[in-house]
Amino acid sequence: MPADLSIRALNAAEIQLPLAWAAAEGWNPGCGDAACFATVDPGGFLMAEIEGAPAAVISVVNYDARFAFLGFYIVRPDLRGQGIGFRLWQAGLAHAGTRTIGLDGVLAQQANYARQGFVFAHRNIRFAGTPEPGEAGGTVDLAGIPFEAVAASDAAVFPAGRAAFLKAWLSAPGHAGRAVLREGRLAGWGVVRPALEGWKIGPLVAEDEGVAEEIFRALRAGAGNAPIVLDIPEPNAPALALARRHALSPVFETARMYTGSIRPVALELLYGVTSFELG
Template identity: 50%
Template sequence: MSTDYAIRPLTPDEVLIAVDWAAREGWNPGLSDARCFLSVDADGFWGGFLNGELIATISVVNYDAQFAFLGFYIVHPDHRGQGYGLRLWQAATAHAGDRLIGLDGVQEEQANYAKSGFQLAYRNIRFGGPIREALKGLPDGEQSTSLNELTAEVEAFDRAAFPAPRSKFLSHWLTAEGHVARALYLDNELRGYGVIRPCRSGFKIGPVIADDAEIARALTSALLRAVPDTVHDQDVFLDVPEPNSAAGELARDMGLTPVFETARMYTGPAPKIAVDRIFGVTTFELG
C-alpha cells in the first residue's frame, strides 16, 4: 500500500463519480439520486485518494443521533485487495460515532460485514420486468392523489417503517426531477404512499409504504400509470423485504422476476420497524 493515500469527505461533484461507479457495479441508481442523498448528510460521503486520484468510495450517512446508513462501498478494480478499502471503511464508519449503522450488502460480502460487527436482519430482493407486462397484473382504478410536498401526516406514516426521521431526505425525494409521488387516502385517512423515479436503466418504485397489500397494489398501479406510454417497454424494478411475503406476491403478480438481492444488516439488534408495511424499499444505498 502506498503511503500517499488520503481519505476525506467527497465534494458534490465527486459524489456524482461515486454514483457512476455504483451504476457500473450494477446498482442502477436513479437519475436524481445524488442530490437527494446529499440532502441528508453533506459530510456522509467519503473517498480514498491515491496520489490525488479517487480510487475508493463509501457513504455513512447520519440520519439522526441514533441511526446511520452505509452504502456506496466501492474500490476501483485496479486497487482491490490492497487494504485501501478497509482504511476508508474505518475512517468513514467513525463518522457515525456510536450510532446504529444499517447497510444493504451483496450476499457474497456478508461474512466480511459480519467481521465488522454487522448482523443479518433479513434479505431484500429486487424484482424486475417490463412496465407493460407489470400493468397487466394491477388494477385499473385510480384512487390516489398527487403528493407534491412532504406533509406532517406523510412524515409520521413513514416513520413507522424507517429507523429514523428523514424529513430532509423525503422533502427532496418526493419532489426531485423526474420523481412522481402518490398518496392514497380512505375516509380522509392516509393509508399509503409511494414514489417512482427514472434510473440509469428503466424505473424504480420505492418507497411503497402501505397498510396492506390492497393499498400497495393500488398505489403501485397509480405510480406505473404515471409513466408515459412511450416508455412502457422499459423495465421497472421493485425492491422488497423478504419477510413481507405479500410484497413478494405483489411483485410476482406483476410478472416481475428476481434479478438481485441484498443482505440487510445492522451493527446491533434490528430496529423495530413495520416491515410488513414496506412493499418497496426506498433505496439500497440509503435504506
C-alpha cells in the first residue's frame, strides 16, 4: 500500500475522469453521462491519488436516505494488486452509511462483491446490434409529458426517487425521449442517447410488450442507422424477445446485487436499464 495514498471527492468537472477510464475498459458510456451523473450526489464520486496523480475511482451515489448505487470501480491498470482499490472501496461504502447499496457486478468481480455482503438479485444482459430503421409511429415527444408522470413511472422500476437525475437525463444535449399515451395516461416512455460507440437506449419503461415495441421503434428512428445498445433485466422475458426480434445479440452481462432490502420494483415494466453505473 503506497504511504502517500489520499482519497478525495471529485468535483463536477472532474467526473469526466471516471467516464474516460470506463471508456478505456470498454464500458462505452454515453457522451453526455457525466453532466447528468453530477446532479445526484456531489460527494459520491471518489478518487484515490498517489502524489497527486489519479490511482483509482469509484462512485457511491446516495439517492435518498435509504438507497445508494455503486459504480465506476476502477483501479489504474499499472497499480492493481496493491490494496489501493480496497481502500477506496471502503471509503465509498462509508459514504453510503447505513443505506442499502446496489451495483451491477461484472462476472469477474461477483464473488468478491458477495464476500463484501452483496446478494445476487438478477442478471442484466447487454444486447447490441444494428436493427432495421425505426419510425416515430404513434409516439409523442417525451418533453411534452408532465414530468410528474415520468417520475412516477420511473419510481415503479427503480428502488429510489431520483427527480434531479431524471430532469438532467431527459434534457441533456443529444438525449431524445419518446412516449406512448393510452386514453390520456402515460403507458410507456424511453430515452436514447449517443455513446462513444453507437447509441444507447435507457431507460425503456412500458406497461406491455406492444407499448415497448412502439417506443423502441421510435427511439431507433432517433438514432438513425447507428448500432444500438440495450441493457435488459433477464427476468423480463418479453424484453428479451423484443431485443432478439430486432436483431440485437447478447454481448455482456452483469449481476444486479444489493447489500440489503429495497422497495419493490416492477421488473416486468422495465425493458431497458438506464445505466449500469448509476442504476
